[in-house]
Amino acid sequence: MRKLAAGNWKMNGLAANLAEIETLVAEHGDAACDVLICPPATLLAPMAATAAGKIELGGQDCHAKTSGAHTGDISAAMLKDAGATSVILGHSERRADHGESDADVAAKSLAAYEAGLIAVICIGETEAERDAGTTLDVTGTQLAGSVPDTATAANTVIAYEPVWAIGTGRTPTLEQIAEVHDFMRDTLAKRFGEEAKGMRLLYGGSVKPSNATEIFAVSNVDGALVGGASLKAADFGAIISALSAT
């Protein structure tokens, strides 16, 4: 399987930041892993011209419907039209800020498949849930409810992002990451059989150049979903290099 270094720019980035993509294409356009940047939707089309198929692009959300009276929303087909090949769905910030449920995420994932996009489906426990010892219950429920029955290794990537590790500089221990990633692989295998072996499982939450190599060595970690450190080409480039070396 080809590993995946994915960057989530969240609500950051203006036209001035297109230079970051130029640098990534120049320095990592032929990386040994897939590279995906998910910028604000406003930057997809201009970035697509620069990325030139060397770097994949993705949205950060899409509506479950294909079109219609949904002011402010964006459809999967629109993301595809602007140059995206993927879309992040069910990020914890969307679950918290917009009340997205597992069923919403599953419906959006189906819309992504319909448009020909890869769904990067995010799951992860809060700090209170981890402290209560319910991490595997929570992530298991999210996996069951957010991932459609028609998920395949080609159309779906799962990102484990513990909420308490996002933007905090805190990361789980390597043993904690391994526990959840092994659990995700086993859970997906029970549901999808052989297909589950090819589904890429990303870790996300305070990944940076200094911890990338050790995280990428953890069992069943097939790449990363990177927030803050994806905004600077030098930092994200170092993470791409670490993943390429695995």
Ligand SMILES: O=C(CO)COP(=O)(O)O
């Ligand atoms: O939420 C994340 C990626 O989707 C992780 O963000 P940070 O890498 O900034 O912790």
